[in-house]
Amino acid sequence: MNAAAGAPVRIAPAVRSHRLAETLARFRGLAIAAVILIVFGATSIKNPSFAHSTSIQEILTGAALFILLAVGETVVIVTRNVDLSVGSTLGLSAFEVGQLYTHHPHTSVAVALLVGIAIGAACGAVIGLITTVARVPSLVVTLAALYIIRGYVNVIGSGIQIEPSSVPTSFQSIGYSSILGVPWLFVIVIAVALVAAYGMRTFRAGRELYAIGSNPEAAALAGIPVARRVFGAFVISGALAGLGGALFLAEYATVDATGGSGYELLVVAAVVVGGVAIFGGSGNVIGAALGAILLQVINQSLVAVRVSPFWDSAIAGALLLAAIAFDRLLSTRATRAMRAKGGATYVE
């Protein structure tokens, strides 16, 4: 009713906090990129053969699937939800695409990828429906989905292993061939990440995801179709996990019922390291992707400097804790600065 009077007052602080969040996110992305470069540089000094295109390729290939899952997870976490089912969905999709090739060896690459995406999207749609219609916490729904989907993969795939011989070379080549030295796998993943980053930054629906995550009640009162957007976020996350399954098969050429087990917490870790707030409302896809790359760089660096790879998860865990503590520090500083600044403009 009084939108005309309310609008300018409401927009002004929103724009400022929006700009501040953007600056923080950009700063955050730069910080992670710097850490990646430092780790890479330090490793290269210790072991000069590390600064070689093959090891970079290895890092990019190794990180690709995690980046893909991290992009989907970011879309969900930004809305103040979480998707723990991505590992299982990836496993289901990888196995089903493998089955498809076993029974229909002449399926084209595009169809195989689409089948993977469709399977994942279907899983995401069911999860999204249950979460939004029944209004139950997504943590519980996706935890249940994790068990159900993995159990289903075990039922249909007990004792079956998809062999490399049944996966055509045209499909496998996504995993190993490269264009201008960049693995195809990585090209696909980065394309997806850029599209998602652009969409979340620019599209109305993308901005609405942030609004929902910042304050679900306020978002609903502002006329945002909360349920539809959250449903969409789960479908996207599922679809990307499904695509990840197809790419998993392309990369490893073999898969059994355990493919992708335990990925879910690693993905959440990468997303959080990448500066996405676990309670939604802030963070972006590029940060999450950089977080996934950072974890992978550390993993490969340990091998290169001949530190026992056993250190890998200890360092990853410490890094995650440092990242969220750092975020906290930064956001309290920023809030204080903003308050001080806001006070000054008010006095003027």
Place this chain on the structure above:
Amino acid sequence: MSSEMATAPAGGGGGGSASATHPRFSGRSLQRWELALVVVLAGTLVFGAAESPVFLTTPTIFYTGLNIGLIAIMALPLTMIVVTGEIDLSVAAMLGLSCTVFGYAFGHGIDVYLAMLIALAVGVVGGALNGFLITRLGLPSIAVTIGTLTMFRGIAEVILGQNEVTGFPNSLLVVAPIGGTQMAWTFAIFLVLAVIYGVILHWSPIGRSIYAIGLNKETAFFSGIRVTRIKFCLYVISGAICAMVGVLYALQNNAARYDAGTGLELNVVAVVLFGGVSIFGGRGTIIGVVLSVLVVGCFDEVLTLINVSQEEQNIVFGVLLLISVLVPNGADGYHRLRRRLQRGRTGVAAPTAAPP
């Protein structure tokens, strides 16, 4: 307390805002869930007896207790943490770390009891780290404990690598049932702890404080409840108990490995949630969790006896978990829908008429 408030959420809303939920109402809805668990448990027993002739025999009691005991013990401290509205995903990693430290110390000739103490101390330190990061720095518990999960497991991996420590003294191994009974040691420990936890959570001021924190942290703080101190203590206790479970794991399997209990965190969370503990905090009982443990334990046992594989049992488990949130929320959803339909019939007609 006041009688007029009890009539307010008539018919069972309650799902919307936790702060508006009347304690008496939430208590009643919980009793309903626990009753459902009793029915499910009875159903499981009948189904088990019908499907397998050996189900209702004494060895089943032992194996059920043996299989669920370790998860069950970890579910108790987690219940309290979830009731305060937080979560601890590092429980299984702490199991692995303490199991590793215990095995490493024992393998290096340290006295077995001293090794146990060292393992427990590691649990206290790990729990204190969680508690410090969550209560003092105010970091989100889900992110913190995913971090410590990775870190604890990583440290365990650094300590033992691919090695396995075995050869613990026979007198301490907890593989066999307690003499003369069919009770597994771990399950007996669970039952004793469950009584202690039940008394603390339901019949002590600390327990009331824990619910108050879960229902509304700010209100609890302004009522003089030491929110951070209680939460900190809960994490320390959780660390200590999970470390104890790590030692029990080593003694039950006569083997200490860094990957002991990998992935169990989600099982423990699932058992707690299936017991009717709300993930948003403030609701849930120890009785519910005990019933949940019994249902899950018996169900697993029945399915194992009729040759359903462990992996396939996960489907049943997932469906049960889903039902545990859908049924209570389903009632809310039904009432919401009915209210909306009623409102649609009476109130909405006017606004829709206004725009052309």
